[in-house]
Amino acid sequence: MTFSxxxxxxxxxxxxxxDNDIPLSQYVSIDLSETNTQLHSFNVSxxxxxxxxxxxxxxQKQAKVxxxxxxxxxxxxxxxxxxxxxxxxTERNIHLGLDLWIAAGTTVYAPLEGVIYSFAINANYGxxxxxxxxxxxxxxxxxxTLYGHLSLDSLADKKVGQPIQQGEPIATLxxxxxxxxxxxxxxxxxxxDMEGYNGDYxxxxxxxxxxxxxxxxxxxNVLLKLT
Numbered sequence: 001m002t003f004s005x006x007x008x009x010x011x012x013x014x015x016x017x018x019d020n021d022i023p024l025s026q027y028v029s030i031d032l033s034e035t036n037t038q039l040h041s042f043n044v045s046x047x048x049x050x051x052x053x054x055x056x057x058x059x060q061k062q063a064k065v066x067x068x069x070x071x072x073x074x075x076x077x078x079x080x081x082x083x084x085x086x087x088x089x090t091e092r093n094i095h096l097g098l099d100l101w102i103a104a105g106t107t108v109y110a111p112l113e114g115v116i117y118s119f120a121i122n123a124n125y126g127x128x129x130x131x132x133x134x135x136x137x138x139x140x141x142x143x144x145t146l147y148g149h150l151s152l153d154s155l156a157d158k159k160v161g162q163p164i165q166q167g168e169p170i171a172t173l174x175x176x177x178x179x180x181x182x183x184x185x186x187x188x189x190x191x192x193d194m195e196g197y198n199g200d201y202x203x204x205x206x207x208x209x210x211x212x213x214x215x216x217x218x219x220x221n222v223l224l225k226l227t
Contacts, residue, residue: 028063047176050183097189120199148187
């Protein structure tokens with residue numbers, strides 16, 4: 001059994017990282033890849049312009065949450081040297097998590113029981129900002145979930161090893177001032193092996209290392225079942 005198949009089999013029902021009172025009909029997929037010409041209509045280096053674009057998109061679709069981005073090649077990262085944009089061979093521009101775009105202050109919930117593995121403020125321009133990582137064990141399989149672009153308050157009073165119950169509120173989403181300068185959203189990522197990282201794990205990779213990262217970070221939608 002592959003890791004993705006294992007994750008898919010954990011629950012036959014969707015698991016939620018946002019309020020489960022938001023029905024799946026209020027989620028809409030969004031394309032933020034380099035091939036989407038709509039992204040040429042505004043300044044992709046501006047978190048304010050991104051917020052307007054995302055809000056307009058959700059309003060047009062009569063949705064509350066826009067989601068997507070797994071294994072998506074994006075141009076948005078060109079604004080920051082943090083992603084090695086100066087080197088074509090090592091340029092990191094392929095997204096490894098699932099983004100859920102919704103207002104700052106929105107509560108984030110644990111989709112599964114676990115413990116707090118680590119947390120940190122990743123303050124590089126274009127980085128996660130406040131970040132939380134949970135460790136889960138289902139049967140004999142251990143894996144991790146990462147939550148990026150949180151509010152500063154989300155890390156207050158957190159302790160490594162702290163038990164977390166399924167459905168427990170664990171964080172809120174941050175504003176552009178603290179979340180790496182993005183429109184408010186949750187970066188949700190599943191990680192099989194943390195490879196020594198604490199409070200962080202690459203959420204964007206380059207083409208050279210893509211196969212390795214896709215094996216270690218499968219599509220979060222196999223767990224959330226948004227589509």
